[in-house]
Structures are given as C-alpha cells and as structure tokens.
Amino acid sequence: MARPIIADIDLDALCHNYAVARRIAPRSHAMAVIKANAYGHGAVACAKALAAVAPAFAVASLEEAESLRESGILQPILLLEGIFDTDELARVEALGLWQVVHSDWQLNAVLNYSPARPLTVWLKLDSGMHRLGFDSASFADRWAKLQAAGDRVRDLHLISHFASADQADPSQFERQWQTIESVRQQLEAPLCIANSPATLAKPRTHGHWNRPGIMLYGSNPLEGALPDGMSLKPVMTLRSRLIAVQTLPMGEPVGYGGRWHTSRPARIGIVAAGYGDGYDRHAADGTPLLVDGQRCPLVGRVSMDMLTVDISHLPDAGVGSEVVLWGRGLGVDEVARHCDTIGYTLLTGLLPRVPRRYLVP
Ligand SMILES: Cc1ncc(COP(=O)(O)O)c(C=O)c1O
Known part of the structure; x- marks a missing residue:
C-alpha cells in the first residue's frame, strides 16, 4: 500500500463557493484567484472546474498563466503583479493576458x-497598503x-x-476606501477592488469586478x-x-524534544x-484532528x-484508522489558529508529494 496521505479536492464545493461569491455581489463579475496553484488545490483542475462559470482568472506570474493556457483555459487571465521583465510583454500579448501595471517601468x-x-491594463492604486501601485497624487497622470x-491599450480598470x-x-479599511473613492470619482474608473473579505463583508466595495x-476554497478570511x-x-x-499505535505508561515523552x-x-x-x-510544524499540543471521525488532540512535535495524536479515548481506533487533518468536519481555519497562522498558509503550503484526488461533481 502507498503512503496513505492524500488531499481530496471537492470541485463541487469549489463551484458552490464561487456561486456564493457571485450571489453576494450580483452586479459584479467575479475573477477567480487561482494563483499559487489555486492556493494549493491545483490550478488547472480548479480552472477547468470553474471554466463554465468564471469569466476570468487571476494569477501571480506569466508562468502560472502559461500553464493554464497549455491546459486549454481560454478565459482572460490577469497577472496580478504584471510583468517582471519587459521581455514578457510579447508572451502577454500572444496569450491574450491581462496585466496589472503598478510601476513606471x-x-x-x-x-x-x-x-x-490592444493590451488590457489594470492600473494599480496604492490606496494605503503600501505594497504595490501609484499613490493617489500620481495615479491620475498615469491613467x-x-x-x-x-489603440495600444483598452479596458482600463482601477485595481487596488x-x-x-x-x-x-475598520479604521485602515475606511482610510483606504476613501482614497479609492476619491480617485474613482475623479476618473470615473471601473473598479476591481474586493478580495474575499471585502466580497463577503464590505458590499460597498463591490466593483465592476x-x-x-481564499473564500473559493472554503476558508473564512474574516x-x-x-x-x-x-x-x-x-x-x-x-x-x-494511523500507521502505528504506542501504549505508554504515565510520564513518557512523545516525539522530538520530548x-x-x-x-x-x-x-x-x-x-x-x-x-x-x-502540515505546520508549529502545531501546538491540542491541535485537533479527526480519528475515525472523532476529535483527538495532537500531542508532541x-x-x-x-505526527502523534492522543487516541486514549478511542479504544477501537488502531492501525489503519482514518485521520482527517483538515477539511470536511474540521475547518482549516481552526487548525490554523492552533498553528498561530492562517488558513491561507496551510492550504498553499501543501507540498507536491501529497497526491491530490479530484472529486468531480
Ligand atoms: C492582489 C490580490 N488580489 C486578490 C487576492 C485574493 O485575496 P483573498 O484570497 O483574500 O480573497 C490576493 C491574495 O493574496 C491578492 O494578492
């Protein structure tokens, strides 16, 4: 038998979550963000599952977009950080990609x-996160x-x-929103602003796009x-x-460093x-797992x-018992809290040696 770890990817759930994003913002188009291998879920499989409903996708690099094109994805794909080198423009054009422009070069x-x-350009406003984009004083000039x-550029959007x-x-959010609003009113620019938390909880930010x-993958970012x-x-x-069970007396150490x-x-x-x-090495003692469907605490490093789990209260559990590390029945956000991190990093951090098994609707 192969090593038993596997990630089941429920593409029906992905479509359900995408439908939620559409339902709560019925006047906006929803561009599905599938960068970082669709947050660890497999970008090609996720794009194919969403292809019938999502009018566009967003990724972080030309390479991510190329692999989607190679697998037959025809939708527009936005490069969220734009090009990294001038040489990339020819590929952007050939593949019909959309690009963010965040810098003068x-x-x-x-x-x-x-x-x-014409190239489709999304001009990035730095509305206060101070990561990428033009500040509000220089934005209108670049626009x-x-x-x-x-006819070299079409479909300009304001992205932030x-x-x-x-x-x-809400204080930082409100400051950013005021900056976006004032630039938008001045330029009458169509907006592409709302990430998952804003899609879920800030309806006034819902824009043209x-x-x-993260919400597409079922994690609550709020x-x-x-x-x-x-x-x-x-x-x-x-x-x-479970591949082994240890029966230990009181006072015994478990795992590295005891x-x-x-x-x-x-x-x-x-x-x-x-x-x-x-699986995050920072998971604390007490991080929940499901063993044969029952919650059990992780113990030891x-x-x-x-990894090691206390199954003392499950006399029937033994070698071969199924363990859920996160997912159905055990939210990734709860596990992430025990690891002092967020669901994004657990999902995105799943390594290639874990086989993905796609459950199709
Ligand atoms: C520029 C940009 N847009 C959209 C997203 C999607 O954000 P979320 O996963 O919180 O919905 C991200 C995520 O990192 C991003 O960097």
Whole structure:
C-alpha cells in the first residue's frame, strides 16, 4: 500500500463557493484567484472546474498563466503583479493576458510596445497598503497616459488591494476606501477592488469586478464569523491514516524534544503526515484532528513524515484508522489558529508529494 496521505479536492464545493461569491455581489463579475496553484488545490483542475462559470482568472506570474493556457483555459487571465521583465510583454500579448501595471517601468514598457491588438491594463492604486501601485497624487497622470495610448491599450480598470478588510477594526479599511473613492470619482474608473473579505463583508466595495481567492476554497478570511445565512464548503480535505499505535505508561515523552509527556497511561496514534507534507510544524499540543471521525488532540512535535495524536479515548481506533487533518468536519481555519497562522498558509503550503484526488461533481 502507498503512503496513505492524500488531499481530496471537492470541485463541487469549489463551484458552490464561487456561486456564493457571485450571489453576494450580483452586479459584479467575479475573477477567480487561482494563483499559487489555486492556493494549493491545483490550478488547472480548479480552472477547468470553474471554466463554465468564471469569466476570468487571476494569477501571480506569466508562468502560472502559461500553464493554464497549455491546459486549454481560454478565459482572460490577469497577472496580478504584471510583468517582471519587459521581455514578457510579447508572451502577454500572444496569450491574450491581462496585466496589472503598478510601476513606471511597467507603464513605459507598455507605452513603448506596439501590440497587434490592444493590451488590457489594470492600473494599480496604492490606496494605503503600501505594497504595490501609484499613490493617489500620481495615479491620475498615469491613467491619462494610458488613456492617451490610443489603440495600444483598452479596458482600463482601477485595481487596488485592501490590507485589512478582514479585521473587526475598520479604521485602515475606511482610510483606504476613501482614497479609492476619491480617485474613482475623479476618473470615473471601473473598479476591481474586493478580495474575499471585502466580497463577503464590505458590499460597498463591490466593483465592476471582484477578486475572491481564499473564500473559493472554503476558508473564512474574516476575523469574525461569516455573515448570517452564508456558508462556504471546504474544498480540500487532507486525509491520512494511523500507521502505528504506542501504549505508554504515565510520564513518557512523545516525539522530538520530548515536548509532551503522558500525564496518565495513554494510547498514542502515529499518523503518516508531517511538515514534509506541509502540515505546520508549529502545531501546538491540542491541535485537533479527526480519528475515525472523532476529535483527538495532537500531542508532541510534528516530525517531517509523522505526527502523534492522543487516541486514549478511542479504544477501537488502531492501525489503519482514518485521520482527517483538515477539511470536511474540521475547518482549516481552526487548525490554523492552533498553528498561530492562517488558513491561507496551510492550504498553499501543501507540498507536491501529497497526491491530490479530484472529486468531480
Ligand atoms: C492582489 C490580490 N488580489 C486578490 C487576492 C485574493 O485575496 P483573498 O484570497 O483574500 O480573497 C490576493 C491574495 O493574496 C491578492 O494578492
């Protein structure tokens, strides 16, 4: 038998979550963000599953877009950071990609390029996150330059990114939104602003386009609960099995460094999953797992290929018992909290050695 770890990817759940993003923003187009291998889920499979409903996709690099084109994805694909080198423009044009322009060197590259068909450009406003984009003082000038580019550029949109639309404290979000609003009113620019948290909780930011990412995979990006009546389905369920069981007396250490000791006689299950698969080594004692569908606490440090779980209260569990590390029945966000991280990093961090099994509708 092969090593039993596997990630089940429920493409029906992905389509359900995409439909939620559409339903809560019915007047916006939803561009499905499938960068970083669709947050670890497999970009090609996810794009194919969404191809019938999603009018566009967003990725982080030309290479990510190329692999989608090679697999037959025809939709427009937005490069969220634009080109990294002027040489890439010819490929962008040949593949019919959309590009963000966030810097003057990119702007000049576009303005100096003579495409056979107009390039679609999304001009990035730095509305206060201070990561990428033109500040509000210089944005109108760059917008005007692109507008004056005649038939070399078309479909200009204003794109910007929120730093804290997920947080309960709205102060930074409000400052960013005011900046976006004032630039938008001045230029009458169509907007592409809302990431998942803004799509879910800030309806006033819904623009001509939205850019939901993490919510498509079933993780709740908000600091609090999802708005009433809204439910997302986990797309990835990471499963493995117990490959051994240790019966230990009280006072015995378990795992590297002896971080955890039995405080009573205990049965410890050894799970075929570790940080070499992408399970977070920072998972604290008590991080939940499901063993035969029952919640059990992780105990001791996560190793590269294994981790340990206290199954003392499950006398029937043994070698071969199924273990869910996150997914259906155990939200990735809950696991992430025990690892002092966020669902994004657990999902995106799943390593290539874990086989993905696609469950099709
Ligand atoms: C520029 C940009 N747009 C959209 C997204 C999607 O954000 P989320 O996954 O929070 O929906 C990201 C995610 O990192 C991003 O960097």
